[in-house]
Amino acid sequence: MSQGVTMPPMRPVDVAVRQETESQTHETVFDIQGLQAGYGSNVAIKGVDLEIYRNVITAVIGPSGCGKSTFIRCLNRMNDEVPSFRHEGTILYHGVDLYGDGVEPVEVRRRIGMVFQKANPFPKTIYDNVAWAPRVLGLKKDLDERVEKALQSAALWDEVKDRLKRSALSLSGGQQQRLCIARAIAIEPEVLLLDEPASALDPIATQRIEELMQSLKQDYTIVIVTHNMQQAARVADRTAFFSIDSDEDGRYGVLVEYDETPKIFTAPSDRRTEDYVTGRFG
Amino acid sequence: MSAVPMTQELRGGRRLRDRFGDRLLLIVTSAAGLGAVVLIGFIAYKVIRGAHLALSTFGLPFVWHTAWDTNKNVFGAAPGLYGTAVTSLIALLIATPLALGIALFLSELAPRSLRLVVGSLVETLAAIPSVVLGLWGILVLGPFLADHVEPWLHNSFGFLPIFSGTPQSSGIFVAGVILAIMVVPIVASVCRELFLSVPPELEEGALALGATRWEMVRGVVLSSSRPGIGAAVILGLGRALGEAIAVTQVIGAGWFIRSSLFAPGDTLASRIAGQYQGAVSKLQIASLFYLAAILLVIGLLTNLLAQIVVKRFAFQRTGGS
Numbered sequence: 001m002s003q004g005v006t007m008p009p010m011r012p013v014d015v016a017v018r019q020e021t022e023s024q025t026h027e028t029v030f031d032i033q034g035l036q037a038g039y040g041s042n043v044a045i046k047g048v049d050l051e052i053y054r055n056v057i058t059a060v061i062g063p064s065g066c067g068k069s070t071f072i073r074c075l076n077r078m079n080d081e082v083p084s085f086r087h088e089g090t091i092l093y094h095g096v097d098l099y100g101d102g103v104e105p106v107e108v109r110r111r112i113g114m115v116f117q118k119a120n121p122f123p124k125t126i127y128d129n130v131a132w133a134p135r136v137l138g139l140k141k142d143l144d145e146r147v148e149k150a151l152q153s154a155a156l157w158d159e160v161k162d163r164l165k166r167s168a169l170s171l172s173g174g175q176q177q178r179l180c181i182a183r184a185i186a187i188e189p190e191v192l193l194l195d196e197p198a199s200a201l202d203p204i205a206t207q208r209i210e211e212l213m214q215s216l217k218q219d220y221t222i223v224i225v226t227h228n229m230q231q232a233a234r235v236a237d238r239t240a241f242f243s244i245d246s247d248e249d250g251r252y253g254v255l256v257e258y259d260e261t262p263k264i265f266t267a268p269s270d271r272r273t274e275d276y277v278t279g280r281f282g
Numbered sequence: 283m284s285a286v287p288m289t290q291e292l293r294g295g296r297r298l299r300d301r302f303g304d305r306l307l308l309i310v311t312s313a314a315g316l317g318a319v320v321l322i323g324f325i326a327y328k329v330i331r332g333a334h335l336a337l338s339t340f341g342l343p344f345v346w347h348t349a350w351d352t353n354k355n356v357f358g359a360a361p362g363l364y365g366t367a368v369t370s371l372i373a374l375l376i377a378t379p380l381a382l383g384i385a386l387f388l389s390e391l392a393p394r395s396l397r398l399v400v401g402s403l404v405e406t407l408a409a410i411p412s413v414v415l416g417l418w419g420i421l422v423l424g425p426f427l428a429d430h431v432e433p434w435l436h437n438s439f440g441f442l443p444i445f446s447g448t449p450q451s452s453g454i455f456v457a458g459v460i461l462a463i464m465v466v467p468i469v470a471s472v473c474r475e476l477f478l479s480v481p482p483e484l485e486e487g488a489l490a491l492g493a494t495r496w497e498m499v500r501g502v503v504l505s506s507s508r509p510g511i512g513a514a515v516i517l518g519l520g521r522a523l524g525e526a527i528a529v530t531q532v533i534g535a536g537w538f539i540r541s542s543l544f545a546p547g548d549t550l551a552s553r554i555a556g557q558y559q560g561a562v563s564k565l566q567i568a569s570l571f572y573l574a575a576i577l578l579v580i581g582l583l584t585n586l587l588a589q590i591v592v593k594r595f596a597f598q599r600t601g602g603s
Contacts, residue, residue: 078490083394110492120483123506132501133491180487187491 026053029191029221030075034089037070038252039082044070045253048089050240057213057222059232059261062242063276067253068225071242072193074098075223076112077105110137113184117196119176121168121183126160129168129179133187146186153219154182155212174205181212185220192216194224198231210235229277232261239264241273329578332571335564344572350537350553352562357569359550359576361537365454366549366580369529370522372458377465378515384466385473390499401474408467416531419460424451424532427459432544447542452534455543457552460528465518472514476507509591516588523580526551550577 030052038044045067052058060068070079077098079085091098098108121129130147139146147164151157156178160171168179177197184192194213198206213222213235226232232239240258244251257264257273268274330337336344336357347358388401432449439445450456480503488498504511526549534546535556548556550573561567 076490078486081486081489106492106494109490114490116483116486116490118483120481120487122484122487122502132488133493136491136493136497136501183487183491 026056028052029054029094031092031095032089033092035071035074035087035091036089037067037074037079037085037087039086040084043249043252045242045255046245046249048255050255050258052221052223053238054221055217055219056237057217057224057235059236059239060223060225060242061227061229061232061239061276062253062256063244064227065251065253066242066244068227068242069195071253072114072195072223072225075191075193076114077108078114080105110187111189112191112193113187113189114193114195115177115180115184115197117199119173119180119200121171121176121179123167123169125165126168126171126179127164130182130186133183137187139187150182150186151179153185153216154178155208155215156182172205174201174208177201177205177209178212181209181216185216189220191221191223194222196225196227199227206231229265233265236261241268241270241276243272243276326578329571329575333568333575335568336572337568339565339568340572344569345576348537348539350569352566355563355565357566357572359573361539362548362550362553362573363576364539365457365533365547366523366551366577368454368543368547369458369461369533369549370519372455372543373461373465373522374515374519376459376462377469377518380462381466381469381514381518382473382511384470385477386499386503388470388474389477390495390503401471404467404470407463408471412464412525412528413531415460415464416528419456419528419532420452423459424456427451427456436544443541444543447540447544450534450544450546452532452546453544454533454540454547457529457533457547457549458543460532461522461525464525464528465522468521469514469518472517473507473511476510476514477503480506509594513588513591516584516591520581520584520588523584524551524577526555530555550574550580 028051030050032048032050032052035048035050036043036046048071060071062068073079074087074091075098079087087099093108093112097103122132124132127147130150131143134140134143134146148157148161151160156175159175160166160179163170168176171179177200181192181197198209201209210231213224216222224232224236238259239261241256241264242253243256245254246252257268257270259269263269264273265277268277274280340347340357344357344359345363346360347356348360349356349358350361351357384400384404388397388404392400428449428451432455435445436447436449484502484506485498488502489495493501529549530552533548533552535548535552536546537548537553538545540547554570554573554577557566558570561570
């Protein structure tokens with residue numbers, strides 16, 4: 001992964017001054033212990049221990065191939081869709097093992113929503129995109145209000161309120177991504193997983209998504225995977241840095257450091273973190 | 283480093299041999315393209331010329347007249363049209379759900395190893411020569427339907443005119459079932475491709491919202507492929523409308539319109555196939571050509587319809603509202 005070019009050490013990324021984060025007092029949503037995951041005989045991540053707190057934005061950063069996406073997809077069992085997926089260790093969600101006996105992936109995803117790297121609105125109207133999941137889940141009461149509320153929370157209502165019956169595919173990329181966020185929060189999940197939600201968007205659309213995350217934080221626990229360090233520094237309260245390690249199992253991702261965002265970016269305790277956030281690596 | 287020397291003239295730089303390939307490609311491909319158009323025109327011309335005598339004798343009323351009397355030399359197409367419509371309808375009613383099931387299984391549900399085996403078996407079904415299928419229809423399917431399925435339909439739904447009458451091992455119903463078997467592979471393989479072309483991101487998006495597999499299939503896979511399914515069914519219809527041999531073998535040859543599906547009948551294609559050899563008068567041959575012309579028009583219209591549906595579908599998928 002080293003690029004062979006020595007870059008001058010960058011100034012540590014600007015970090016907004018924050019109040020003492022109260023994550024210690026926050027309730028634990030996910031308690032991940034000894035997580036190992038991979039596909040077939042490939043190990044993608046190994047030995048991950050991590051706690052994710054309620055109403056906190058947690059960023060997952062790291063170089064490509066460090067298993068960020070595999071990790072976040074474990075949290076709502078999206079990896080179940082890959083037949084060769086294997087995992088070890090436990091992920092406790094409010095004390096319940098997500099992969100335990102009798103746990104339905106459908107129920108998991110109902111509570112833990114996900115937004116993907118590429119905006120994936122359904123080829124339906126804007127209204128139907130948001131209304132689809134509530135209809136499927138039988139939340140048909142006051143559907144119009146529910147749709148409006150979701151679109152408002154996703155900061156999209158003002159732009160689309162006059163064309164709810166138009167195809168969602170007529171929206172711009174940034175609008176489509178906010179529509180996907182609206183679609184996810186229309187069923188009022190507790191957690192929102194964002195897998196590089198802004199990587200395909202221009203800076204202005206990215207900024208809107210980041211502002212949106214700050215306002216969503218009051219109601220949702222957010223985990224965001226990003227390859228953009230500045231983005232993590234701007235939006236996240238806590239940051240987990242993943243890196244690549246290797247042994248006889250091949251190359252796999254490991255959790256190097258996990259702490260308050262300002263600490264990760266200004267006073268990391270691990271050399272690898274420092275190299276990464278100062279731009280010497282990755 | 284440039285492949286072309288900078289000193290080379292811009293005009294006439296390439297040798298004639300290079301140009302020759304381009305020219306040849308253009309000539310060969312345009313000849314092939316034109317050839318197809320000319321062939322269609324030629325066939326249509328021949329069919330209409332063959333039907334000329336019947337056209338001038340009976341005119342348009344031929345289409346709705348029911349007689350087929352070689353002694354009195356009076357002919358009409360109505361029973362054949364009826365038979366064609368009804369057998370095709372039966373075929374589509376049976377084949378569409380079956381084909382959709384197969385396609386969904388192969389594209390969404392079956393384990394990877396099974397997909398290949400079952401998929402190629404279904405395609406093999408399309409490779410069975412229709413004569414063979416017709417023979418099987420006479421020997422196996424017809425008697426089976428007459429002994430088990432038709433009596434059950436008659437006992438349960440006999441109050442409907444279509445299920446009245448005595449079960450028979452050859453007739454409209456048996457022909458419809460044979461056609462269904464022939465239509466299934468076409469519709470199934472087109473639909474499978476269709477379902478596979480649904481972007482996986484959409485399926486993931488639906489699953490990530492807590493949808494079950496069935497809800498995902500219904501809400502995303504089926505709904506975004508609806509016009510394509512329509513086109514696939516029309517393609518199958520095209521096959522059913524024109525099939526001659528297997529239908530001739532099991533339909534029982536009868537030029538009349540009966541309400542019972544168990545009764546024998548004829549389709550346009552089966553009448554042509556069944557009578558052309560033994561035709562006794564010029565007018566009868568011309569009438570058979572007239573039937574062929576009607577079949578040709580129906581075939582072309584069906585094809586056109588399928589194309590329109592597919593166009594609309596492409597438009598919908600790329601974002602028109």
